[in-house]
Amino acid sequence: MAYDAEDTRRRIFDAAADEFAEHGLAGARVDRIATAARANKQAIYLYYGSKEKLFAAILRAKLEEISISVSIDPDAVAESAGQIFDWYREHPELIRLLLWEALEAPDGAGESERRAGFQEKVHHLVAGGVARHLPEDARVRAAQDLLFTIMGLIAWNFAVPGTCRVVLGEETDQAALARRRETVIEVARRLAIAAGERP
Structure with a gap:
């Protein structure tokens, strides 16, 4: 062969x-x-x-994979958060890789490439109307904060699944994640409204 x-x-x-x-x-x-x-x-x-x-x-490829698979739709931030949550549930290795990187390789390798990718997502949110009532530079900052806050809302569930289960008083990780998914979607919806998005 x-x-x-x-x-x-x-x-x-x-x-x-x-x-x-x-x-x-x-x-x-x-x-x-x-x-x-x-x-x-x-x-x-x-x-x-x-x-x-x-x-x-590997880290670059995994980040590219999620970037291609899901994104935050400016007109449907809450639904997008649910889709991203589901992607992480199916691919929990990315959170683990990011945590290992933060612990063991904090020198920012590949940072400029990642920064460009996130800037593109931020500009997509701004173009879609995030914080349209604010001046341009403030809109960019609001979109950055919205993006990072939603990322954090989602990621922490998979970074510490045991803590999630214990805090919520659930018997299984699956039950805890099901509850958290609904909460993440609702919080993302409220954040989007607060940022000037349509619900």
Whole structure:
């Protein structure tokens, strides 16, 4: 059977995403990634250069994936928050990767690329009418605050699922998340109204 480089890269990527989500950058082991990917360690270094570059590539790809999959619709902020919540429920590894990055790689690698992506989302919200009653620069700040607040409302549920379950007095993570989804949507709706959006 011929060697399939693209399939090998994909297997390495998937195995590394699981490894980094579970163990972080410092705790991840290249030999475990290679074993899980059914590849050799040399292939990992050949395709990605280093463990740090592999981590950065995975994080960049996961952020790109959510950016393509869901966005905040200026005319339906609450519904968008629900869709983003659902995406994170199906892909909890992104929150774990972001937390590991904050703990272990706080140097802002790839920050300019991410900043541009978020600026685009902010400008989309402003163009859609967020805080239309404010001057232009204040509208941008209001849209930034709205975006980041909604991101925080959603992310914390998946960052600390045990705490979510305990605080809400629910028996299971699923029951807690079902309650939280409804609350996040309602809070996002109220935030959008407060920011001058249509309900």
